[in-house]
């Protein structure tokens with residue numbers, strides 16, 4: 554088992570081990586003394602893993618409450634949030650009980666916000682079942698739901714008590730979801746660790762998932778423990794995301810988040826070469842990794858479409874945009890640019 558200890562406003566462990574799901578009850582009992590555990594899961598994940606998790610929780614003495622909702626980002630809404638939180642109230646969950654998020658980032662974000670706000674905050678455990686959730690969304694304490702006006706507009710910083718990651722659950726993940734998670738994995742290599750990126754190029758990540766996940770979690774932990782509330786360094790985790798979010802906005806649900814981030818990283822790195830921030834070699838290595846894991850590197854969205862979408866994004870502060878720009882593999886910097894010059898960055902990044 555790999556254990557990554559996180560020291561943020563709460564201290565907690567991220568445990569990564571194959572087969573962990575079957576003994577999650579005892580591990581959750583170790584951090585939560587309450588009587589009831591509410592499992593929040595989308596219907597797809599519930600059908601696959603709901604029973605295993607419920608059984609293990611019951612064996613550890615929990616009364617299990619099940620809150621399911623249809624799978625998909627379009628369900629990460631205030632309406633689903635209200636339905637889940639009202640189930641907790643109807644079941645008379647108390648402040649000492651806990652919420653267990655079983656699923657991908659949608660479930661984690663939604664259940665986390667439920668846990669953050671129900672009775673002003675109850676214990677929360679994450680059991681990520683997508684690669685994206687394992688390496689990114691389950692660690693760090695960002696929780697949120699979407700509004701029609703934009704993604705993640707309502708939420709809270711709220712750390713879990715425990716994160717249990719069982720890489721065996723990723724075996725049932727559709728290939729496109731695995732690929733999407735790989736975009737975030739590659740992102741860690743680009744922002745923080747050249748050797749790690751090399752290891753992804755040398756050997757398929759699927760062959761050593763425990764190590765890959767633990768390495769990403771440790772990198773995220775390091776960043777989050779230094780800057781939990783995203784005042785500075787944590788913004789590095791947004792590499793590829795300013796352009797990526799803009800692509801997502803333009804193409805709706807036709808692209809996954811990971812594919813959009815892959816495009817974003819490629820565009821920004823091309824621009825970085827053209828503007829003299831990094832060498833051609835840095836770009837080549839990124840593109841090799843994206844290609845190896847079957848991720849897109851180009852978009853047919855136009856400069857006009859993308860700049861309009863990015864400027865509507867909440868990450869804009871005033872008339873400035875923050876871009877994460879690679880200087881080398883394993884090292885990126887944050888550049889604050891005038892919103893007007895974003896078009897020029899997109900053009901330099903090969904967008905038409």
Ligand SMILES: NC(=O)c1ccc[n+]([C@@H]2O[C@H](COP(=O)([O-])OP(=O)(O)OC[C@H]3O[C@@H](n4cnc5c(N)ncnc54)[C@H](O)[C@@H]3O)[C@@H](O)[C@H]2O)c1
Nearest residue numbers: 597598624657658659660682683685686690695722725726
């Ligand atoms: N909180 C954060 O720091 C953070 C970071 C990154 C992304 N996010 C959020 O995460 C969300 C995306 O997460 P996601 O990509 O995991 O999406 P998701 O939760 O919708 O999962 C993707 C799909 O995979 C299915 N699935 C999940 N696990 C499965 C398994 N083991 N086997 C088969 N199918 C499975 C789900 O039912 C769903 O259809 C977005 O809402 C994004 O905003 C949050």
Ligand SMILES: [Zn+2]
Nearest residue numbers: 737794810814
């Ligand atoms: Zn992301």
